Amino acid sequence: MTTERKLSPTHEAPYAGLRVLDFGQGIASPYCAMLLGVYGADVIKVEPPEGDWSRFLGTTYGSHTTLSAVYDRGKRSLCLDMKHKDGIAIARRLAGDCDVLIEGFRRGVAARLGIGYEELSRDNPGLIYLSVSAFGQSGPYSKRPGSDSVAQAFSGLVSINVGNDGTPHRVGTTISDVVTGIYAFQAIATTLFARATVGAGRWIDVNLCQSTSALLGHKVAEHILEGGGPRALNVPAGLYQTADGWMMVTLVNEPQYKRLCAAIGRDDLASDPRFADFARRAVVIGSAHDAEIDRAKAEH
Structure with a gap:
């Protein structure tokens, strides 16, 4: 045995x-x-x-x-x-x-x-x-x-x-x-x-x-607790094209956003009230993304 x-x-x-x-x-x-x-x-x-x-x-x-x-x-x-x-x-x-x-x-x-x-x-x-x-x-x-x-x-x-x-x-x-x-x-x-x-x-x-x-446990919890599709997290985390390649950005707290703005030479974005915190940045970025998708659909 x-x-x-x-x-x-x-x-x-x-x-x-x-x-x-x-x-x-x-x-x-x-x-x-x-x-x-x-x-x-x-x-x-x-x-x-x-x-x-x-x-x-x-x-x-x-x-x-x-x-x-x-x-x-x-x-x-x-x-x-x-x-x-x-x-x-x-x-x-x-x-x-x-x-x-x-x-x-x-x-x-x-x-x-x-x-x-x-x-x-x-x-x-x-x-x-x-x-x-x-x-x-x-x-x-x-x-x-x-x-x-x-x-x-x-x-x-x-x-x-x-x-x-x-x-x-x-x-x-x-x-x-x-x-x-x-x-x-x-x-x-x-x-x-x-x-x-x-x-x-x-x-x-x-x-x-x-x-x-x-793998999606927290995403399911977000969907239930927020009553639908949750807002984007850690905005502007994501992948961005630059003049010499691609850049991956990730943030876990607000001070990092200000340091990011300084690193890319855009201190003006750090003081812009539209981007004051994760929640407000998510609304602005989400609206811009939706508009971009609508334009792409219209072109096709």
């Missing part, structure tokens, strides 16, 4: 001796497994005969893209045909002697293959079983497929990433996948700690939409 195996943690490799079986594809679940490997776990990546789809998303370098190379580094590799009974038998044998199993199948697929938590945990009660999906293992959307872009939109992340064109934009990296992988890693870490005392593992349900929504 995995609960009887003694791990051999060090500061450099706290998960030394931990055995992980990674059935995930793409980014979220493989990233979680990769993080366990970074900290010393022995991770076996299980792929179908055609390979993880991340191997083909982007420019290929040998048998990898940057996605598959980055999120699967440090793992051992195994090809199993889970449509064949022998492939399933091998998977079950490996699962019976691992500490952590990570899967990203559609809801119900793992159980149908005979590698669901309920079945595996009967013979391996110490198993920590992680399921990663778009919308979770229960609820009205649980059977729906999803992706990083879907999670960014559904969670509301794109609604707060509005460009100068007034249009919500997807964040330019796979942030929903990555944050889901991090939350999944955190969930496994806490469960491993509990297992040392409790003696049993558990089934962990992590999904892209919930993980991305967790």
Whole structure:
């Protein structure tokens, strides 16, 4: 049993001796497994005969893209045909002697293959079983497929990433996948700690939409407490084009605004009553932005 195996943690490799079986594809679940490997776990990546789809998303370098190379580094590799009974038998044998199993199948697929938590945990009660999906293992959307872009939109992340064109934009990296992988890693870490005392593992349900929504907690609170879209924070924080490149500005208190005005040679803005504080600057900048969007729409 995995609960009887003694791990051999060090500061450099706290998960030394931990055995992980990674059935995930793409980014979220493989990233979680990769993080366990970074900290010393022995991770076996299980792929179908055609390979993880991340191997083909982007420019290929040998048998990898940057996605598959980055999120699967440090793992051992195994090809199993889970449509064949022998492939399933091998998977079950490996699962019976691992500490952590990570899967990203559609809801119900793992159980149908005979590698669901309920079945595996009967013979391996110490198993920590992680399921990663778009919308979770229960609820009205649980059977729906999803992706990083879907999670960014559904969670509301794109609604707060509005460009100068007034249009919500997807964040330019796979942030929903990555944050889901991090939350999944955190969930496994806490469960491993509990297992040392409790003696049993558990089934962990992590999904892209919930993980991305967790990034927006304060924005949800703002929207509720302010009765709608909240005012812009820390105005004039943002990205500005200058004569020799771009400048990122951020402010967390009022004295910094005056220092900013001095730094750009515009002390007159520091004493302008229209820009006296964050709230008034937000009104002025917001009105100017709305007018700019209206002009752009009229031109088109």
